[in-house]
Amino acid sequence: MTMHFDVAPAPHARALDAVPLFMRRVLYALAPAAVTYTWFFGWGLLINFLIAAVTALLCEGAVLRLRGRSTRVALNDGSALITAALLSFALPPLVPAWIPVLGTAVAIVIAKQLFGGLGKNLFNPAMVGYVFLLVSFPVEMTQWIPPRMGDIDYMHLSLLGQLEYSFLGRLPSGLDVDTLTRATPLDIVKEGLRSAHSFDELRGGSLFGDFGGRGWEWVANLIAVGGLYLLLTGTIRWQIPFALFVGLLAPATAFYWIDPHHYAAPEFHLFSGASMLGAFFIATDPVSASTTNRGRLVYGASIGFLTYAIRTWGGYPDGLAFAVLLMNAAVPLIDRVTRPRIYGRR
Secondary structure (H helix, E strand, O other): OOOOOOOOOOOOOOOOOHHHHHHHHHHHHHHHHHHHHHHHHOOHHHHHHHHHHHHHHHHHHHHHHHOOOOOHHHHHOOHHHHHHHHHHHHOOOOOOOHHHHHHHHHHHHHHHHHHOOOOOOOOOHHHHHHHHHHHHOOOHHHOOOOOOOOOOOOOOOOHHHHHHHHHHOOOOOOOOHHHHOOOOHHHHHHHHHHOOOOHHHHOOOOOEOOOOEOOHHHHHHHHHHHHHHHHHOOOOOOHHHHHHHHHHHHHHHHHHHHOOOOOOOHHHHHHOOOHHHHHHHHOOOOOOOOOOHHHHHHHHHHHHHHHHHHHHHOOOOOOHHHHHHHHHHHHHHHHHHHOOOOOOOO
């Protein structure tokens, strides 16, 4: 008789070439969303990514040299580029160059290397860098521009104009930051609901699409396609995205059903902000996420619920980064409680 043993997926050793392969897959999966983002919101994402990528590689190499470690393997594994890419997606397109430089330096030096490098960091490095910037520089972190849509007063910056603002802080004559930027759909809904406007009134604005923010929902769709690619290739597991969506949509559906005028619709939460990016690319970080099957479900559902709670009753329009960091801190306890039973023991 043949016996079948279930083997937990982690923490088992993998070949060293598996890490660069997984990191490349993540970058491939983000590429369609990056192209869509650039079409709707201009060159800011690509410029921020290039700045963040150079900063990430330089910071990682410098710290490894100070630690007396080899730089070749670490710089070639692609993890620093993933941190730069995720942080770039989280940043507003219109920010000075020192914002991605500072955020990436905090992510790599403090959140990653001071913990011992790849595989040893407790918190998601990109989210540490993002939250640091959000708390420290709230003005620069709210410089969002509206999407390129026919019925929206979109002020388009050329690549040269975007570079000039990023590195020199100058805008074309007659333009300033206030004329280029708008509140995001999450901001509009949060402040509008607090001002006794109904959700139906708010979603009728020009910045809103069929489900979420115009432009944003298309980016979210392409992120979901990239996430499906990661699932099909086995790069990530299904438990965290599934549980995060349940944790986000269950309270959103319940409160919207109870009072549809004063709570945002569940599809708005799903297709706005960082919901898709968080579910497939951020919360699934193999280092800082839970490693047991049951633990992943608890971890993902908690992130989803905390995201909804912060969006609805907290002080920030999108609370996913805070939710991820809070649950990163809880991962050791979650893994301890949910570790699989040893075969032959009760």
